[in-house]
Amino acid sequence: MPNALRIGIVGTGGWGTHIAEQFHENPDAEVVALTDISDANRERAGEVLEVDPEHQYEGHRAMLEDEELDGVQISSPHELHYDHAVAALDEELHIFCEKPFVPDLGRARELTHRIETSDQVTMIGYQRHVNSAYVETREAVTSGDIEPKLVTAELTQGWIQEVSGTWRVDPDLSGGGQLYDSGSHLLDAIVWMIDEIPVAVTAEMEFVTERIDVQAALTVRFDEGTVASITVSGDAPDVSERITVRGDGGRCTIQGTGWSDRELSITDTEGTEVSAVSEELSSYDKVDAFVQAVRSGETPPATARDALYATALTEAAYEAARTGERVAVGIESSDTAPSS
Incomplete structure (x- = not known):
């Protein structure tokens, strides 16, 4: 897949892997790495997404530092979204974050203002x-x-x-x-x-x-x-x-x-x-919309x-x-x- 968006997956539980499969199947994207604290989740998701063990990480920071990525999918538990999004922004990566974004108004406000002053695309998973x-x-x-x-x-x-x-x-x-x-x-x-x-x-x-x-x-x-x-x-x-x-x-x-x-x-x-x-009402549509927004540089449908x-x-x-x-x-x- 030449020029495909290189995506890292943060959080590979059942729903996270389900969404990641849609990136895996998208002709303009490629899942190249994943991270999860659960050994079982990583192993299962690695098989489904065809990600070799050397590109599977227990900690998200190691994945962000070691892998050449264009963007991340954040599908970790809600309270972890803030830390994972901040780390991705620090690496100047595009972000697809599953809802509900950040369950705290102060952190949600801070993160929104940072996203809007960045050059990266961030889309929330509201299909x-x-x-x-x-x-x-x-x-x-x-x-x-x-x-x-x-x-x-x-x-x-x-x-x-x-x-x-x-x-x-x-x-x-x-x-x-x-x-x-x-x-x-x-x-x-x-x-x-x-x-x-x-x-x-x-x-x-x-x-x-x-x-x-x-x-x-x-x-x-x-x-x-x-x-x-x-x-x-x-x-x-x-x-x-x-x-x-x-x-x-x-x-x-x-x-x-x-x-x-x-x-x-x-x-x-x-x-x-x-x-x-x-x-x-398909979650494939929101993944497609995110990829298109990154490709075009346009504002994504759900900000x-x-x-x-x-x-x-x-x-x-x-x-x-x-x-x-x-x-x-x-x-x-x-x-x-x-x-x-």
């Missing part, structure tokens, strides 16, 4: 930014065809059963529970699609341990007056997602069961369908700033659940526009 159902909803809003007033959204899955016994239920590694995990996709998608800044949130949550939530109900107010009612359940019998954006001009509804297919219906104020989309907004909203929601009060979302004026 809804490259799915037509969500893209067309955003375009309907930004074009003025629909002026949002109310968003209702829900995401359900049997998350707590699936992640029991893994690092995802260790808050020192995960940063939180279901809201910081799959729920992050939903929060990010809403903020991005309606193109408004969340300013305040109230929340009710059910916790299985002190810091691991399994269900959450949020009411969010945005800076232009839109209100969102968001429900995330990690203790449900099925996987489902539904988002409806209502306002002047009509309604956009995205829905789907499972993790793949998503359908969009856009209706006018009379209830007549004016547009419909059905497309697979660190997008992820910063999701982090700010998530952190405020946890505080609101703990205190029982309405909490201001900690987005500062410097967070609302890219650094020059």
Whole structure:
């Protein structure tokens, strides 16, 4: 593969290897090295990705120092993303970082500002930014065809059963529970699609341990007056997602069961369908988008700033659940526009 992007994988658990396979299969990329503290993970991923043992590392710094890389995939536990991203930026590497970016607002803000003043491409693994159902909803809003007033959204899955016994239920590694995990996709998608800044949130949550939530109900107010009612359940019998954006001009509804297919219906104020989309929600698309962004030098579809907004909203929601009060979302004026 001449001139293929040389990618190092940081974190080779089940999902990390799944994403890495997509780099491995991409004709414009090549997985040349990997790192994980788990011997079993490294050995398994090395076989799947065809990475020889001499290019497998227990520590990420050794891989970054010893290998000739163009970029890294960061798919380590959430709380390690910051250190791994900083190390990659120090080596002037492009970064594909799995969501939820950094589960701490201060570190997320610091890292976002550093990314925006670098020459490297950093993309966050929010695949809804490259799915037509969500893209067309955003375009309907930004074009003025629909002026949002109310968003209702829900995401359900049997998350707590699936992640029991893994690092995802260790808050020192995960940063939180279901809201910081799959729920992050939903929060990010809403903020991005309606193109408004969340300013305040109230929340009710059910916790299985002190810091691991399994269900959450949020009411969010945005800076232009839109209100969102968001429900995330990690203790449900099925996987489902539904988002409806209502306002002047009509309604956009995205829905789907499972993790793949998503359908969009856009209706006018009379209830007549004016547009419909059905497309697979694929993680391959976000890997392709990252590679293309590096090749072209263009801004990737899901940026660190997008992820910063999701982090700010998530952190405020946890505080609101703990205190029982309405909490201001900690987005500062410097967070609302890219650094020059």
